[in-house]
Amino acid sequence: MGIIQKVIDFFDERYFKYVDTPGWKPTVPNNMKDFLEGVMKKPIPDYATHPMYCLGGLAFAAFLLQIATGILLGMYYKPTPEAAYESVKFIMTQVYMGSLIRGLHAWGANIFIAAIVLHTFRVFLTGSYKKPRELTWVLGVSVLGLSLFEGFTGYLLPWDQLAYWATTVGLQIAGTVPVVGDIIVQLLQGGPTVGPNTLSRFYIIHVVLLPLTIMGILAIKFLMIRRQGISGGL
Amino acid sequence: MEEKEKVEGWPFIPNHLLMEAFAATIMIAGLIFLATYFPTPLGDPADPFTTLTPIFPEWYFLPLFGFLKFWIWDIGPISAKVIGVLAPGVFGLILLLLPFWDKGEEYHPSKRKKGIALMIIMAIMLVLFSYYSIITEVV
Incomplete structure (x- = not known):
């Protein structure tokens, strides 16, 4: 058996040929009614109605809220050293409900990460990462890592003293990583110190690269959860 | 049917x-309550020539900072600082590869002593190093 066949078997066993609920056929429907019924009536097992199983969904809700509030902030925010601080000040003082939206975005970031961390502990506790769900776990841990990076890049954007120096210290620490440290700093900082390049790089990473990546990972993750069902049988 | x-x-x-x-x-x-009663501050504009101290990182980076301050011992040719920055990577890698280490058929926590022990150790490390980061002055 070749290595390719082994890889195919790995995914077949865990996803394509896996059936979690007896009597629930994971076939692709050929009409809309069956499709919708499959989406809507998919049974959630009793044990998964425990409140601690809410955390993943909460993290996703927080993610959606971050996108909504982030888009609103993006309507006024200007990612250049000359204009960034003033644009945030404008949002805080002039824009209708601007300070509320910014507050929601900043607090929402904390709640988003807190929900992911707690969700990770829940999955750890219930052993839900076991076969066939290993890859779902790996994807989840990746989302956790990416959202920490979201927090780090978002922190710089207001371009106030705390933002500037926290990023300077953070990048200094990243620079001490052996071998790749210098490359990481060059890529992220784009100059000898935190400056205009850093701001535009952090901005595009924060509002495009990371959200798109997280969305892609979540889409795959949700498809896998759908197929594999919610782990249980404690 | x-x-x-x-x-x-x-x-x-x-x-x-x-x-x-x-x-x-x-x-x-x-969130609306928090955003209303604890609005997000906006400090002074960034000034590259005036260093701001102390700097408080977000709470989710506290364990990282704490360990960096805590670990002051070189191991052979590897300096303490390098160990300090690589440790979170090792932590993440252990987390990432967890399903390929804790296999077994059992799901219930009481029947997964190894896995749950690792979880408790990791949780304690996060809390302790966060605490250490708070009690010692942050760079």
């Missing part, structure tokens, strides 16, 4: 989605 009766639990829509929406509503209410 007969086969489908084996399926237990409630349907995703509306039951489960409603429960999630309920939880999300509470969360959003809490």
Whole structure:
């Protein structure tokens, strides 16, 4: 058996040929009614109605809220050293409900990460990462890592003293990583110190690269959860 | 149709989605409360020539800072600082590869001593190093 066949078997066993609920056929429907019924009536097992199983969904809700509030902030925010601080000040003082939206975005970031961390502990506790769900776990841990990076890049954007120096210290620490440290700093900082390049790089990473990546990972993750069902049988 | 009766639990829509929406509503209410009564501050404009001290990182980076300050011992040719920055990577890698280490058939926490022990150790490390980061002055 070749290595390719082994890889195919790995995914077949865990996803394509896996059936979690007896009597629930994971076939692709050929009409809309069956499709919708499959989406809507998919049974959630009793044990998964425990409140601690809410955390993943909460993290996703927080993610959606971050996108909504982030888009609103993006309507006024200007990612250049000359204009960034003033644009945030404008949002805080002039824009209708601007300070509320910014507050929601900043607090929402904390709640988003807190929900992911707690969700990770829940999955750890219930052993839900076991076969066939290993890859779902790996994807989840990746989302956790990416959202920490979201927090780090978002922190710089207001371009106030705390933002500037926290990023300077953070990048200094990243620079001490052996071998790749210098490359990481060059890529992220784009100059000898935190400056205009850093701001535009952090901005595009924060509002495009990371959200798109997280969305892609979540889409795959949700498809896998759908197929594999919610782990249980404690 | 007969086969489908084996399926237990409630349907995703509306039951489960409603429960999630309920939880999300509470969360959003809490967020509006926080954002209203504890608004996010905006400090002085960034000034590259005036260093700001002390700098408080976000709470989720506290364990990282704490370990960096805590670990002051070189191991052979590897300096303490390098160990300090690589440790979170090792931590993440252990987390990432967890399913390929804790295999076994058992799911219940009481029957997974190894896995749960690792979880408790990791949780304690996060809390302790966060605490250490708070009590010592941050760079």
